[in-house]
Amino acid sequence: MRSCSKKIGIMGGTFNPIHYGHLMIAEDARCFCNLDEVIFIPSGNSYMKETDDILSGELRFHMVKLAISSNEYFICSDIEIKRTGNSYTYETLEELRKHYPEAELYFILGADNLFTIEKWKCSERIFKECSLIAASRGEVEFDSLKKQADSLKENYQANVILLPERKMDISSTEIRECILNNQSVRYMMPEEVYDYIFERKLYSN
Numbered sequence: 001m002r003s004c005s006k007k008i009g010i011m012g013g014t015f016n017p018i019h020y021g022h023l024m025i026a027e028d029a030r031c032f033c034n035l036d037e038v039i040f041i042p043s044g045n046s047y048m049k050e051t052d053d054i055l056s057g058e059l060r061f062h063m064v065k066l067a068i069s070s071n072e073y074f075i076c077s078d079i080e081i082k083r084t085g086n087s088y089t090y091e092t093l094e095e096l097r098k099h100y101p102e103a104e105l106y107f108i109l110g111a112d113n114l115f116t117i118e119k120w121k122c123s124e125r126i127f128k129e130c131s132l133i134a135a136s137r138g139e140v141e142f143d144s145l146k147k148q149a150d151s152l153k154e155n156y157q158a159n160v161i162l163l164p165e166r167k168m169d170i171s172s173t174e175i176r177e178c179i180l181n182n183q184s185v186r187y188m189m190p191e192e193v194y195d196y197i198f199e200r201k202l203y204s205n
């Protein structure tokens with residue numbers, strides 16, 4: 001019998017700012033896993049990042065909305081930026097689970113995070129609630145990504161899906177640094193986001 005539960009991708013991130021790397025892995029995940037929708041969730045306070053150069057949740061949320069507006073499968077949620085205190089992914093997933101009791105949840109992440117997720121707070125509750133869809137990134141060899149996926153499967157019974165290899169060498173850190181140094185960041189993100197950043201003189205101190 002065909003299951004008719006909805007398949008929902010969850011794309012968490014600081015999105016400081018959102019760029020084509022984020023959009024590309026979300027779209028790859030949607031297509032590869034036949035997801036019905038992808039929810040972008042900008043982080044609230046991150047306990048793992050220096051907070052000095054992180055723009056307010058409202059600004060990051062607005063840029064995400066601009067970036068995804070042309071994709072009918074993408075939506076954006078403010079559940080993390082509305083929450084006071086630290087952002088914990090397991091809490092977000094458990095909250096989403098209440099809204100979508102029957103859905104299959106898929107947490108989308110880049111290779112860098114596949115190597116740190118074990119250390120995230122209550123990571124076993126993340127693995128219990130959803131499958132992971134991991135994208136290649138940076139220097140990480142596909143073989144070592146596969147080994148890491150296998151180890152998460154073995155140690156935590158995590159369901160890990162690897163996307164076909166594609167590398168988009170863009171990071172928000174690079175974008176922030178380029179803006180500070182007056183270097184071009186055009187074409188690293190949708191034009192709407194680019195215009196918004198420069199109209200508001202974001203990231204330029």
Ligand code: ATP
Nearest residue numbers: 012013014015021109110113137168170171172173
């Ligand atoms: P920063 O440099 O500030 O950490 P970032 O570019 O890593 O920013 P995040 O908001 O930290 O962006 O990332 C959100 C998610 O998107 C993470 O799971 C991250 O691994 C993934 N991601 C970001 N950029 C890429 C990319 N170019 N290729 C693959 N995955 C990416």
Ligand code: MG
Nearest residue numbers: 014112171172
């Ligand atoms: Mg990052």
